Amino acid sequence: MLIEVIGGLSFIAAASHVAVKAIDRRTTQKGIQTARELDQQERVFGTFASFVNDIPRELVPGPVFEYALHQQSRIAEAISRQSPTPMVWEGNLKDARKLERHYRKGKMAPGPNISELSDRDNARQVHDTLLRVSRVIASADTQAAADLGLHLQEMVRIARVRVPAEYHYRRGVKSSCDNLPGEALTHYRLALSCLTAYLEQDKPGWWHDLKDRVEQSSERARSVRSKQPSRLESEVAALTHKNKANLYDEPPALKLTAEETSS
Numbered sequence: 034m035l036i037e038v039i040g041g042l043s044f045i046a047a048a049s050h051v052a053v054k055a056i057d058r059r060t061t062q063k064g065i066q067t068a069r070e071l072d073q074q075e076r077v078f079g080t081f082a083s084f085v086n087d088i089p090r091e092l093v094p095g096p097v098f099e100y101a102l103h104q105q106s107r108i109a110e111a112i113s114r115q116s117p118t119p120m121v122w123e124g125n126l127k128d129a130r131k132l133e134r135h136y137r138k139g140k141m142a143p144g145p146n147i148s149e150l151s152d153r154d155n156a157r158q159v160h161d162t163l164l165r166v167s168r169v170i171a172s173a174d175t176q177a178a179a180d181l182g183l184h185l186q187e188m189v190r191i192a193r194v195r196v197p198a199e200y201h202y203r204r205g206v207k208s209s210c211d212n213l214p215g216e217a218l219t220h221y222r223l224a225l226s227c228l229t230a231y232l233e234q235d236k237p238g239w240w241h242d243l244k245d246r247v248e249q250s251s252e253r254a255r256s257v258r259s260k261q262p263s264r265l266e267s268e269v270a271a272l273t274h275k276n277k278a279n280l281y282d283e284p285p286a287l288k289l290t291a292e293e294t295s296s
Contacts (some may be wrong), residue, residue, distance in 0.1 A: 151203035
């Protein structure tokens with residue numbers, strides 16, 4: 034009898050150990066899965082935060098910007114419920130909701146000035162962020178994301194056409210200010226070549242506006258360049274100025290003394 038009781042207790046203990054291990058395994062797997070989900074959500078939040086704060090507003094279609102603001106708030110709320118640092122994410126949620134509320138009231142339009150696209154690194158970062166956000170939104174299996182289809186297509190064109198065109202246009206303006214019309218003309222030609230990559234028949238307002246500005250600036254730079262001496266003329270002028278007196282110049286007129294004059 035005692036042997037049977039001991040055997041039964043051993044079986045129960047073994048079964049309990051197996052059950053505990055199974056529960057621990059499931060808990061661990063669930064924890065890992067939760068950590069992965071949190072990490073993914075944090076990355077998406079960072080993508081939208083960069084999009085909202087670091088992209089000039091002129092480059093973002095309004096409906097896409099509103100969607101990004103809403104997603105930023107929604108993701109921050111979801112993370113704050115699961116994150117091991119809820120206080121941090123509660124602060125992020127508060128800031129995101131405040132930004133969304135202010136934008137809808139027309140009080141605030143975050144983002145840098147579009148003139149910052151004159152820097153190559155800034156232009157490249159804006160280009161990459163616009164494309165990355167368009168992919169993130171397009172991959173979302175929601176009706177709200179699906180409704181943004183045409184706006185996302187336009188944002189991709191802005192990234193691939195307008196951003197490099199704006200970069201070259203603003204580099205051309207800077208070159209003109211530095212009195213380098215030849216360099217400015219090169220950038221203006223590159224800007225126009227970027228604009229021709231927009232293949233849609235119905236061109237948006239920004240396309241016509243930028244093309245007009247590029248052409249007008251190009252004409253001014255061409256006019257300035259035509260009035261400047263050529264490189265050869267400049268080099269000859271510099272040499273003759275540096276060597277005014279040489280063997281081939283006529284000798285200076287002699288000044289006669291009073292005696293020489295009287296004689």
